[in-house]
Every structure is written in structure tokens, then in C-alpha cells.
Amino acid sequence: MTITEKIFAHGSGKTSVSAGEIVTAKVDLAVIQDALGPIVYEQFRELETPVWDVTKVMPVIDHNCLHGTMENAAIIDQTARFASDFHIPAYGNMQGVSHQLAIESGRLLPGQIAVGTDSHTCTYGALGAFSAGIGSTEMCAVLATGELWFKVPRSIRIRVKNNMPDRVMSKDLMLKLLAIIGANGATYKALEFCGETIEAMSMSSRFTLCNMAVESGAKNGIIAPDAATAEYYREIGVKLEACAFPVSDPDAVYEREIAIDAAALEPMVAVPFSPANGKPVGEVAGEPLNQIIIGACTNGRLEDLAVAADILGGKRIPRNLRCFIVPASNRVYAAASNAGYLAKLSEAGCIIVNPGCGGCGIQMPMLAGQRCLGTHNRNFRGRMGSPDSLVYLASPATAAASAICGKITDPRAI
Amino acid sequence: MSKIALIRGNVLDKLGDHIDTDVMTPGKYLTSYEPAYLGSICLIDLDPGFRERMKPGGILLAGVNFGCGSSRETAPIALKAAGVQLIIAKEFARIFYRNALNIGLPCITSEEAAAVCEIGDDLEVDLESGLIVNHTKNGSFHGDGIPQELLAQFEAGGLFPYLKARLRQKREK
Numbered sequence: 001m002t003i004t005e006k007i008f009a010h011g012s013g014k015t016s017v018s019a020g021e022i023v024t025a026k027v028d029l030a031v032i033q034d035a036l037g038p039i040v041y042e043q044f045r046e047l048e049t050p051v052w053d054v055t056k057v058m059p060v061i062d063h064n065c066l067h068g069t070m071e072n073a074a075i076i077d078q079t080a081r082f083a084s085d086f087h088i089p090a091y092g093n094m095q096g097v098s099h100q101l102a103i104e105s106g107r108l109l110p111g112q113i114a115v116g117t118d119s120h121t122c123t124y125g126a127l128g129a130f131s132a133g134i135g136s137t138e139m140c141a142v143l144a145t146g147e148l149w150f151k152v153p154r155s156i157r158i159r160v161k162n163n164m165p166d167r168v169m170s171k172d173l174m175l176k177l178l179a180i181i182g183a184n185g186a187t188y189k190a191l192e193f194c195g196e197t198i199e200a201m202s203m204s205s206r207f208t209l210c211n212m213a214v215e216s217g218a219k220n221g222i223i224a225p226d227a228a229t230a231e232y233y234r235e236i237g238v239k240l241e242a243c244a245f246p247v248s249d250p251d252a253v254y255e256r257e258i259a260i261d262a263a264a265l266e267p268m269v270a271v272p273f274s275p276a277n278g279k280p281v282g283e284v285a286g287e288p289l290n291q292i293i294i295g296a297c298t299n300g301r302l303e304d305l306a307v308a309a310d311i312l313g314g315k316r317i318p319r320n321l322r323c324f325i326v327p328a329s330n331r332v333y334a335a336a337s338n339a340g341y342l343a344k345l346s347e348a349g350c351i352i353v354n355p356g357c358g359g360c361g362i363q364m365p366m367l368a369g370q371r372c373l374g375t376h377n378r379n380f381r382g383r384m385g386s387p388d389s390l391v392y393l394a395s396p397a398t399a400a401a402s403a404i405c406g407k408i409t410d411p412r413a414i
Numbered sequence: 415m416s417k418i419a420l421i422r423g424n425v426l427d428k429l430g431d432h433i434d435t436d437v438m439t440p441g442k443y444l445t446s447y448e449p450a451y452l453g454s455i456c457l458i459d460l461d462p463g464f465r466e467r468m469k470p471g472g473i474l475l476a477g478v479n480f481g482c483g484s485s486r487e488t489a490p491i492a493l494k495a496a497g498v499q500l501i502i503a504k505e506f507a508r509i510f511y512r513n514a515l516n517i518g519l520p521c522i523t524s525e526e527a528a529a530v531c532e533i534g535d536d537l538e539v540d541l542e543s544g545l546i547v548n549h550t551k552n553g554s555f556h557g558d559g560i561p562q563e564l565l566a567q568f569e570a571g572g573l574f575p576y577l578k579a580r581l582r583q584k585r586e587k
Binding site: 022035036038039042043046047049069071072117118119133134135136137138140141144145149183184187188214217219274361362365378380381382383385387 | 445507
């Protein structure tokens with residue numbers, strides 16, 4: 001079995017499952033964000049049933065953060081009232097993006113199953129867990145029963161070898177993979193990342209890979225837990241039994257294997273209007289920019305802000321450019337502050353924004369004809385404002401280099 | 415004979431590939447979750463004529479990766495509220511497909527039908543077997559019907575009424 005199949009076998013109480021099978025599995029963590037929460041909460045109240053396990057539910061206010069309008073104030077109030085009325089012990093009240101809070105919480109362990117109302121719930125696969133986005137009505141069923149049906153996905157193995165060149169990050173690897181397989185290249189499948197490059201990769205970089213699995217249509221992204229995973233849990237104060245780590249069997253069946261040579265990677269930029277429209281940065285270098293966003297659940301961790309601070313430290317961004325820094329959580333914000341990164345970025349002219357979904361959604365809107373380059377995960381038409389605005393996706397290194405020049409810039413040239 | 419009634423209707427719109435849920439219900443307009451409101455903003459930026467063309471009972475055709483991106487359930491709710499009775503696409507994105515069936519909006523995957531059928535065609539569709547009959551062009555196509563495991567839920571009108579009934583039964587036992 002693959003690691004994903006093993007997790008479903010365990011979660012559904014079976015000795016083995018195979019791809020294509022529909023199973024009902026127990027959920028270990030259910031994450032609900034504020035933008036899609038109201039449909040969950042209103043319906044759930046109508047069921048007049050208790051939450052199956054309040055310790056496994058994590059409501060988070062991250063999308064409307066800051067909330068800004070009376071309509072949004074009413075939306076976030078629903079999350080607060082749900083948490084209070086149903087006695088949920090912990091909820092994220094604007095302290096970060098749900099995904100970052102979930103992976104920092106230690107409440108999801110390797111081999112477990114998480115679902116969330118946000119499509120980027122797939123991020124947690126980097127912990128060696130299964131995690132996927134679901135709809136609001138499905139979440140209502142999870143809250144009531146603690147389980148959900150899943151079709152066990154076929155797996156595509158992404159094998160990556162060699163070291164990545166200087167200023168090339170895991171975001172570039174993911175944009176390259178998306179460009180190879182397309183926006184529907186893994187529909188309903190599991191993307192399993194492996195190989196020496198992945199083994200040598202930090203957890204932060206691994207989260208970036210799994211975060212964008214959904215942009216290929218994948219159900220989940222997953223990486224076998226290893227020493228780096230164990231170290232990550234140690235850092236967040238959770239002791240793990242290493243022997244419990246699920247890994248794919250040598251005879252596991254894969255639908256397809258894609259080999260990528262990391263040494264040959266270049267900084268990539270996904271041009272409008274699809275994350276799968278990745279091109280080497282040289283092809284779009286020089287495009288003028290109005291706005292840059294460094295952060296989000298894709299690339300708003302300490303490692304990302306360190307790269308940005310390293311490139312932007314001592315520099316000054318052009319006056320006609322807005323460069324937002326959006327740490328993924330309060331914990332990241334505090335660490336970046338202690339490390340001096342936020343001061344460097346602030347002195348360079350960047351705008352340090354509170355942790356949350358901020359720029360990736362609707363809170364830093366773009367006018368027709370304006371261009372934004374961000375480290376987030378989606379550049380669909382109109383997602384950030386006018387349907388005639390243009391959004392480019394890239395790594396924190398490319399974003400920081402571009403911030404110095406006010407136009408798309410190859411970070412290797414800085 | 416299928417347990418679910420056959421659906422008959424006219425194709426009232428045909429969309430392309432990779433239509434994401436952001437364009438179905440753009441975040442900047444998501445100030446209410448009322449179906450009627452969501453129907454009124456459906457595809458507002460991408461295809462301003464959609465709400466004019468789509469009428470109650472209409473069938474929508476689409477290309478590959480329909481409903482990709484955000485997990486927002488507002489997207490299928492908006493399409494249903496705008497009048498869409500059935501979607502036939504070459505391929506559906508995973509979360510959208512589940513969301514649509516969960517709210518009682520049937521989706522049939524048929525590469526051939528989605529490619530060949532056109533706006534104005536009169537279609538009759540067996541949701542269980544996935545058979546699509548085009549009365550206008552006198553042809554028929556095979557599609558993937560609603561999975562057996564989900565038929566009971568679909569007959570109940572969607573996941574929520576199904577769940578409600580199941581919980582009630584459990585309480586009465």
C-alpha cells in the first residue's frame with residue numbers, strides 16, 4: 001500500500017484498502033475557517049446534536065482578518081458564537097491562517113486524518129498525515145458524526161533528486177511540477193513527494209509543496225515522515241513514537257511517477273490566470289508591478305521571511321510599489337520580529353500586516369490593469385479584485401528581488 | 415429502470431475549461447450566503463450574460479476541471495439558484511463535485527456529451543446510469559452517473575436532509 005492507502009486502512013479500521021475503494025474513515029482533526037463557516041454553523045445548529053468531539057474541532061477566523069466592514073464583523077461573529085455555544089476549547093481568533101495554526105498546534109499526528117473547509121487544508125500532508133479540503137455541508141456531517149466517506153485516491157509519485165540551486169526554493173519546484181502536470185494533472189489523486197531533495201528539505205519548504213497540491217486537482221499531497229518531521233514535533237512540544245510513522249511499501253502501486261532534477265530548476269513565475277502557468281523567471285522579467293505580497297499559508301513561515309529579509313535588508317523599495325509582508329501566524333510574526341527580519345523589511349519600506357489570509361483573498365484588492373506578484377497559491381481571474389488585474393505567483397526570493405526593482409526580477413541577479 | 419427520475423431539459427449555456435469557483439462566486443461579493451443572492455452574482459465577472467441565459471431547469475455544459483480551486487460551497491449553491499438543474503462536464507474538480515452532489519445539484523461526467531452537445535439541445539439524462547439522450551440531435555452518450563454509494567443521499571435531496579433524517583432515526587431508536 002501507499003502511505004495514503006495505509007492511512008485510510010487505519011482510519012477505516014481495515015487491514016488493507018486499495019485505490020478506488022470508498023471507505024468511511026474517522027476524522028482526527030476538523031478545521032473550519034470563517035469565510036465558509038457560516039454555512040456549517042447555521043446548518044449544524046439545525047441538527048440539534050452535540051459536536052462529536054470538541055477537542056478535535058478547530059474553528060479559525062483568518063479570512064476576514066482584519067474584518068473591516070460590518071458584513072464581515074457579522075461573519076466572524078458566527079465563528080466566535082459557535083465556539084462559545086458548543087464549548088470548543090480552542091479556536092483561532094485572528095492569530096494566523098488556519099493551516100499554519102493547525103500545523104503548529106501538534107493536534108494532528110503522522111498517519112492521522114484531517115479535513116478542513118478550506119481547499120488548502122492539504123498543507124498538513126507534509127506531516128505524513130492525510131488532509132484534504134471539504135465542503136461546508138460535509139463539515140456539518142463531520143461535526144455530527146466524526147467520520148466521512150472518502151474514495152481512496154490513486155497516487156502519483158514525485159521523485160526529486162539533487163540539491164536545489166542558490167535562490168531556488170520549494171515554491172519553484174512546485175510551480176515547475178504544476179507546469180508539467182497541469183491544473184488538472186492530479187484530479188482526485190494523491191501527490192506523494194519523495195527523493196533525496198525532499199528528504200533534505202526543511203518542514204517549512206515541505207508545507208509549501210503540499211499546500212499547492214490542490215492546484216493540480218489533487219486530493220492530498222503527502223510526504224513520508226522522517227527525522228525532520230520528528231524534530232518538527234519536538235520543536236512544537238509533541239513527543240512522537242518514531243516507529244508509528246507510516247511509509248509506502250516497496251511494492252505500492254502508483255499510477256505514474258514523475259522525476260524532477262532539482263539541480264536543473266530555475267526560479268519560476270506562474271503567470272495569469274492559473275498556478276499551472278509557470279514559466280522560468282527570465283521569460284517575464286521586467287514586467288512592472290504595483291503590489292507584492294510575501295506571506296500566506298504557502299510562504300509565510302520564518303524561513304520565507306528570512307529569505308525576504310536577507311534580500312531586502314539595507315535596500316529600499318520604489319515609492320510607487322506596495323510590498324505587504326503577511327506572516328502566516330502570530331508565532332511566525334514573533335519569531336521574525338525576534339530575529340530582526342521584520343525590522344529589516346520595515347526599513348526597506350515594506351508594510352508588515354497582521355497574520356491571516358490577507359492578500360491572498362480580497363483584502364488587498366487590485367484595480368483593472370494593475371499587476372501583483374505574490375508568494376500565495378492562486379492567481380485566478382478576479383480573485384484579488386478586478387477581473388482585469390493580473391496576479392503572478394513566485395517564491396519569497398523572487399518576490400523580494402522584484403520588490404527591490406518594482407518589476408519581476410530574477411533573484412539570482414541580486 | 416433508475417430509481418431516480420430522469421432529468422429532461424435544454425442546454426442553456428456552455429462554458430470552457432478550468433472554470434474555478436472564484437469566478438463562480440467571487441470573494442469580493444461574498445457578503446451573504448442566501449441562495450437567491452448567490453444566484454444573482456453567479457459568474458458575474460467572467461460571463462455577465464450567464465444569468466440572462468440561464469433559466470430554471472437549464473442544463474449547463476462545461477469542459478475539464480470544472481469547479482477547480484476554492485472549496486467554497488457557495489459556487490454550486492449559486493449555480494443551482496441561478497436555475498441550473500444539471501451540469502454535464504468533461505471533468506469535475508474534486509471538492510466542487512462533492513459539494514454539488516451534497517447540495518442536490520447533479521453532475522454527470524461525459525467528455526463526449528460535453529464536447530458535442532450545444533446550447534439549445536434538448537437532453538434527457540438518467541442520473542443513475544449516466545446515459546444522456548440528445549433529442550435534438552438524435553444521439554446518445556455515456557457518462558458517469560451518480561455513484562451508487564451516494565444515491566440514497568441524493569434521493570433525500572442532498573447530504574443535509576439525509577443527515578438530518580439519519581440523526582432523527584438514531585435518536586428514535
